[in-house]
Amino acid sequence: MAPIDRQQRRASLLRRAWRGIQIPLLAIIISLIIAAIAIIVTADSVPVGLQKVGRGYWGILDGAILRSSGRINTLVAMTPLILTGLAVAIPFRAGLFNIGAEGQFVMGALVGTVVAIYVPLPPVIHALVVLLFGFIGGGLWGFIPGFLRARLGSHEVINTIMLNFVAIFFVNFMVRRPIKDPNPSTVQTLPILDTAELPRLFGTRLHVGFFIAILLAFAAWYFLFKTTWGFSLRTTGLNPNAAEYAGISSKRQYVISMVLAGGLAGVAGIIEVQGLTRVLTEGFAAGYGFDAIAVSLLAVNNPIGIIPAALIFGVLRIGGDFLQIRAGLSIHIVSIFNALILLFVAAPAIIRSVFRVKVETVREDQASLSSGWGG
């Protein structure tokens, strides 16, 4: 009896795994097809368009996966995507929509960079302290909308979007004036001190930050699903009234989730500085905070699922450059992918009606976001 039982269990596990990935998989396939159509329609002729699609898509595969430098670049691009993805997923679980990862990312980078340049500390400790300040910078920027939502009921969607603009203007100001490298030919900060850098591995661009990101994804999973705080947070997301009735303060959960989210996005920002750029520049954010929304939704807001989801978007990001180099296509095609994947993952009913298959939904415990502007 026992082996059959085990076999059955394995089969049902496989079935569950397949159910988990079939929507994202079909979403990616449809998105690739629609984007191909968009490329062909905007090309000079259909054959030219087909050629562009072929070259472009092959470029993505070749440039981001097949060659070893591409694989490294993909891992490097995954790092901020994992962390900002978590910054969207955690508030999602509490029933909040954080569109502000972009701003939290740059604020974390700013605060951390200041400590990395102007506060000399011994090696290792310095790098860790800088990471911590990255968390604080982003966390503060997440605290503002969390607090406003909890105390005054003003909606985090508007506030996080507005804070993105404020953060980007503020960082531009800082980089252009108070903490600018005195060298007049550049608009960036001084390089961070050696002690604050994150070591690179195997003589490549891959840095320790990648492993920090993976570790934090597991930590976030543990936090959400294995701790009392995580339980309270998820309960609030599912039904704030029931949570209140059970003695959980939903307001507290709003603040906690936004501070954690902002902190993780801030860590993403400072890791980019410590591991890669070593300076802070204008226009530093580069859209990671927005890709993060698609990453998180593709992963059904599961911290572990965010790792493969970040891989897919890492491939698209790195491959996006090859769209341009190999096929002369604009990088904006990647934004179209993002939008479509988001659409099909969020609305599996569309996939169901396109493929006429019985696709089972996996939104086992999704929180509803648009419950109104009143809080």
Place this chain on the structure above:
Amino acid sequence: MDILDVLRSVFTVTTFSLAVATATPIALGSYAGLFSERSGVVNIAIEGMMLMAAMTASFVSGYTGSLAAGILAGLLSGGLMGALHAVVSIKYKTDQIISGTVINFLAAGVTGHIYQVYLVPPRWPGSAGTFPRMPIPFLEDIPILGPILFQHQPIVYLMLIITVVIHYVLFSTPWGLRMRAVGEHPQAADTLGINVYFTRYANVIIGGLLAGLAGIWLTLEWVGSFNINMTNGRGFIALAALIFGRWTPFGAFGAALLFGLANALQIRFQTLMPQIPAEFLQMAPYVLTIIVATVRRPIPPAAIGQPYDKG
């Protein structure tokens, strides 16, 4: 220059006139949100709808040389984006905030791609220009009010007229009553024979047309050409204006004027007081949005955000 001199040279008729002009897309955008949200569908896609219409209007007017064709195409693209939002959130019952986010991303991607393919040299035939200034005879001669209100380009006037029309439609016609009923209590509305789905579809699409007009203002009335992400958050500021105005047209119009004034002052201060860092002045409208969306406790339509299931 002491502070009084600065204030005197900042608060001029020109500043207020500029405020009315820059309030136009905010007001139109908030009316787009009004139609959608009063019928119960959250709309954070105003930004994307505006951006798409701005690009389409510039594209079509550039290639045809006709501003009228540009307006039509811009309105059409706004309406189509509205229809997309409606289908995804009403038919497929997707979370309306996610549906809006999809539209914003899609608009950013599509407009960016088309900009790079068609709206830059060597292909770009050049802009068809902007609408001419059309001072209204007699009214423009009224002291102070004349130059502030009656020496504008056409979409500004259109916005002023639309404001009054929406107030009338919303509060004094069967259409407006149905819209509000569906937004407050769809089940009850359904019982009374109102078609909830039709009402929501129609109003979200009308909202798309209005967001389209806001986008057309950007390219055909203000700048003259399209630029990547040129909406710069105006769609979200419009949403804040709607909330601050408590989902009424006059309220939203007042809030839009406030943002227009903040923007106009910001532009004036940049030239008059270069010692204030420009970045801080540029932040002002966004900070104001946060304050404005926070200080007034909003009372949204009761059924907002909930997909309706006839069941």
